[in-house]
Amino acid sequence: MSVTTTGHEGPQENGRNVEAVAGHHETREQRDFKERFALWLFITGDALFLVMELFFWFYLRALNTNGLWRGVNCSKANACVDGLGNPITHSIPKANPWYSVGIAALVVVAALLIWAVERAARTSEKRSIVSGLAGLSALVLLAAIALQCYQFGKVPFTTIQGTYASTYLFFMGSTLGHLILLGFLAIGFWNRARVGKFDNGQWHHLRLFRIFAVWIALSAVILTAVSSLFA
């Protein structure tokens, strides 16, 4: 491989050339592209995780081993066995879908608010507006996390009662994990907006946050739709 050299003016920080660490020699746009690319790859991995979760749901539902998807064959005369070896003598009721719908709705609202945060920063709104919207999105996400935790106490089954119960609770856990991650980011973005880290020249991380939030909202909607419509 033949190489030649090229002189160029490196970026400066406090009068020093700051090329020695990766990232410092790049423009904002280059770094932004790199970060968006990485985010999309992570989202691809997460989407495949979601697809596998759906595979769990539909495969176990179709297989319905020993009638224990929702215990449809279980009765006093034909008792099934739960994860502790205790008899199940009745079918497992469906979970109330409105909790999941409510959580998904809150995440969608949070994603829209995050979109508004990005827009506000890009259009040079006041710092208070940007931080206010960011704070609001964090609050909505905290409400979604609280509702998700509340739902754990309200489902009419426990983990040991067959595969429908197991998978439904797994979906809830998966959504909660995503919400905690998004909530962490939301609090960070609110705090950074509060100290003036975003303006019309510094909004690229908000775009990443928006893309990720939209993806989380979409995955919450998909999980809610599947668990509600295909029980």
Place this chain on the structure above:
Amino acid sequence: MTTAEAPALLEDTKLGPRAGGLYRRQNIFTGLGLGILLGFVGWVLSHQFLQGSNWGTDMVVTVTMVGWVLGFNIGMGSLNAPIRWLLGHDQSYDDELYAAGVEQGKARYWKFCTDHKVVGTQYLVLVMLLFGVGGTLAMMMRTQLITPHSSFLSANTYNAIVSVHGMVMIIATIIMVSGPFANFIMPIMIGAKDMAFPRLNALSFWLIASAIPPMIATFFLGGVDAGWTTYAPLSVQAPAAMDAFSMTMITFVLSVTIAGVNTIVTVFTMRAKGMSLTRLPIFTWGTVVGSALSIYAMPALLLGFTAMITDRVTGTSFYVAAVGGTGWLWENIFWIFGHPEVYIILIPPVAAMLEVASTFARKPIFGYKVIIAGFAAISVLSLMVWAHHMFTTGWAPDLAGPFMLTTELISIPTGIIFLCIIGTLWKGRIWTRLPMYFVYLFLWNFIIGGITGIYLSDVPADQYFHGDMFVTAHFHYTLLGGAMIAATAALCYWFPKITGKMLNERIGKVAFWIIAISIQITYFGQFWEGFQGMPRRVAYYDPIFLRANQMTSVGGYLLMAGWLVFLYAMIHSIRHGKVAPANPWHAKSLEWKVPTPVPLVNFLVDPVVTSDPYGYGEPDPEVAAGQPGIGDPEQELVPTLSSDHPTAGGES
């Protein structure tokens, strides 16, 4: 800019007095300390509050292991930047310099260091440690099997060793090239100053490092006696060791996914000017394909082991048929990961070996674009072959034919790549140095491993061979005889660049011959066992298998001895070896154009690439300029990064 100006840039790497902040106080000891502390806190709390529940012990072990992994990484400094970010602060330039290891000497190898060369070296040491652990376990298995009813190990201990040997070796082989060489070499190859995300790079290493102690802990928690594939329901019923094993796998998945994303982004966004995709060294393509497959395959494993933990810790019923689940679900999920994983292991070393073949044959790579297409075809097909591992399980018999077809199809691009390797060597002026020895050994072993794989893809043949030692011999020929030998060729090739010393070829060749011969003894022995019908994963066997087992065990001991001699060659060379010139092989890719040891910024001046990396036989501008030339293998090439002479050819 010329090299005369370059030192000015390096002077800018002097640290301020407060550089590093918290990083200054963090190293592997704080990592170990906080990891043990949080693990202990997790153990105490879970013991106090969860022990009484139905899954108490499993919960205690899981919480303890989560505490360990979190604590270790917090103690190492992996989470410093995210926490500072959350608090509204950014890393200063001095902090990043400190994190990159500036002014820390060898201590940086024990810290959260973001320099890709340090991370690559850390991976190399970790991989060798893992091979040491896996190899020792293999020796214990072979000692048990040297007589039919040995009392060296109990059956349960033997099974636990089988499981940990298998998974430790899988982890080690997955990272054996993508860890050391994709970190140390690949960024330099493409003209980058570092990986795209240096902190994520260091995080991926320390995550995987923190995953190993839980794996070792399994031996003290009752052992994982479910085999390395941890088939359900055995794994759901296994002792608490299975919880630690699952934590290892989950942490490993996170590490590999992060590393895969980092690699892909680095290649596609950080190439030097003129480094078009068709000028990318083939090794770079190999790492990209391996990383892309990781992003596809790893989520399946993550979900599989997360569901395994919930089955064990909260009583869900995904994998146990008695309570509504099915073992087939685990098998599907495991092999949706498991077969692409074979190519995650295989493709990067093969690509690295192609670099070796081209350099020592003094020829361009034969069928460069065909090989890339072959990698892509293998990747796509590998997504559609997983059920060939399940031919005998009774799952979806109607799909056996299609899966047999896709499996056999995959041998076509594999065969084409194999022919391209031979085509690269064909009529070359081969310079037979130690790396080339391993290329030849790869070709021999991979033919055997590959062809026996075609037998196994055939449904009727698989009915006979499945679950016996023939399968074991096949995948050892492929993964050890193929991938690991190719990785060893790459290690011999890049050893001078990584360590700054020439590898002692005299000792290396002794190791080579022991390894080459003992591989044949060991795994032909296993084929023999398989043809006789000896099942896998048994601690005791019928005396009719005695001769084959003795042959395998003797071969195994020799193989271990060969690797130890190779290790000695490395250590001896690092301590007493000849100082390596910048380009001892007179190769043309960019990593050989930088000085050895490689400076922090890799390139003191930005390279502009004006030709492909395999232009052997073409007029070289350095030769034309009167410098020692690539075309003369007897002369050592002076580092020539700073050629001030215009190069031939146009930019892309």
